[in-house]
Amino acid sequence: MTEKIAVLGAGSWGSVLANLLAENGHDVRLWSHNPEQVNVLNDQHENPKYMKDFKYSETLIATESMEDAIQDAKVILIAIPTGGIREVANQAGTILSRLNQVSLILHATKGLEQVTYKRPSEMIAEEIPETNRRGIVAITGPSHAEDVARKDLTAITAASADESHAKEVQVLFNNDYFRIYSNDDIVGAEFGAALKNIIAIAAGILVGLGYHDNAKAALITRGLNEIKRLGVAFGANPFTFTGLSGVGDLIVTATSVNSRNWRAGNQLGQGKSLDDVMADMGMVIEGVYTTKAAYEMSQDRHVEMPIIESIYKVLYENADVKVLINGLMQRDMRSELD
Numbered sequence: 001m002t003e004k005i006a007v008l009g010a011g012s013w014g015s016v017l018a019n020l021l022a023e024n025g026h027d028v029r030l031w032s033h034n035p036e037q038v039n040v041l042n043d044q045h046e047n048p049k050y051m052k053d054f055k056y057s058e059t060l061i062a063t064e065s066m067e068d069a070i071q072d073a074k075v076i077l078i079a080i081p082t083g084g085i086r087e088v089a090n091q092a093g094t095i096l097s098r099l100n101q102v103s104l105i106l107h108a109t110k111g112l113e114q115v116t117y118k119r120p121s122e123m124i125a126e127e128i129p130e131t132n133r134r135g136i137v138a139i140t141g142p143s144h145a146e147d148v149a150r151k152d153l154t155a156i157t158a159a160s161a162d163e164s165h166a167k168e169v170q171v172l173f174n175n176d177y178f179r180i181y182s183n184d185d186i187v188g189a190e191f192g193a194a195l196k197n198i199i200a201i202a203a204g205i206l207v208g209l210g211y212h213d214n215a216k217a218a219l220i221t222r223g224l225n226e227i228k229r230l231g232v233a234f235g236a237n238p239f240t241f242t243g244l245s246g247v248g249d250l251i252v253t254a255t256s257v258n259s260r261n262w263r264a265g266n267q268l269g270q271g272k273s274l275d276d277v278m279a280d281m282g283m284v285i286e287g288v289y290t291t292k293a294a295y296e297m298s299q300d301r302h303v304e305m306p307i308i309e310s311i312y313k314v315l316y317e318n319a320d321v322k323v324l325i326n327g328l329m330q331r332d333m334r335s336e337l338d
Ligand SMILES: NC(=O)C1=CN([C@@H]2O[C@H](COP(=O)(O)OP(=O)(O)OC[C@H]3O[C@@H](n4cnc5c(N)ncnc54)[C@H](OP(=O)(O)O)[C@@H]3O)[C@@H](O)[C@H]2O)C=CC1
Pocket: 009, 010, 011, 012, 013, 014, 032, 033, 034, 050, 079, 080, 081, 082, 083, 084, 085, 087, 088, 108, 109, 110, 111, 143, 144, 145, 146, 282, 283, 284, 286
């Protein structure tokens, strides 16, 4: 069945997901706050800053009017980085109230808010009135936009406290190269999504320093343990971290040159400054911000996270990464299962 769907955010991920939904036969409106980008998307079916060389479907319509995008949309997908999602959700909430409309809200954001440490679905719940939303679903998992654009086989998770909403989302997105599983643990899905970016930065650093496969495997495995420990302290189901939104996304992000977080870490490992890495990327590096939030949360809750603490010290205290690696390797002996 064809649905009208609004996608808010025309960066790499929002634009590719909007394209997938349009190719699945839905009536999609892709909102961007940048009028020039909207024109190029509609006239040339391109998005040069974010998805160089990719041609979008001619059935995908971009708009700079959020109200046009949202009006009559059964589903609204927010694909905005963590730093902007509250503002965009607030704008969407105001429009939904004015239109007296109720929509299902999806988001694809991977991070935690600075200072409040809120997850994306918590920010959405605060900004879009309950009377204007049927539910909130996080879509997350191992899914680089570049691979989805070239129709590589991809499987992700739709997570919602009310799993019936996640099941609705499966039907909208599923096709012969994109498969969605449902999960009722949105807390675990959002923690996995946010925290894997920190471990991806660490993995890039290791490779930048010249370490190899054993080091990467050790980092990914022990990193997953830290992700799970913090998530469980905030109410996540530990089994979610063995799924696509947990270890699945951790593997893809911590091993792929397509990952902005991995690439950032790799350049840091080669000696580039964080300011230069961020200026050159031109796209969001969520893990840089999430590291700060996660480190502060771990301090508040007394959750031991030595790898994430080390990345915090590299990014925010200019600590010597080789000294930190030495410290991690020399920690007290312990059981793997503690
Ligand atoms: N890229 C990927 O492969 C994947 C990304 N994600 C997640 O999706 C989220 C979005 O990432 P991605 O698309 O890659 O990011 P990009 O950096 O590629 O694009 C971000 C987009 O959001 C827009 N934006 C940012 N802040 C605001 C704001 N306050 N108001 C309006 N528009 C805003 C930007 O506009 P402008 O151009 O004007 O700056 C840009 O269009 C992130 O949390 C990311 O972790 C998840 C899975 C895969």
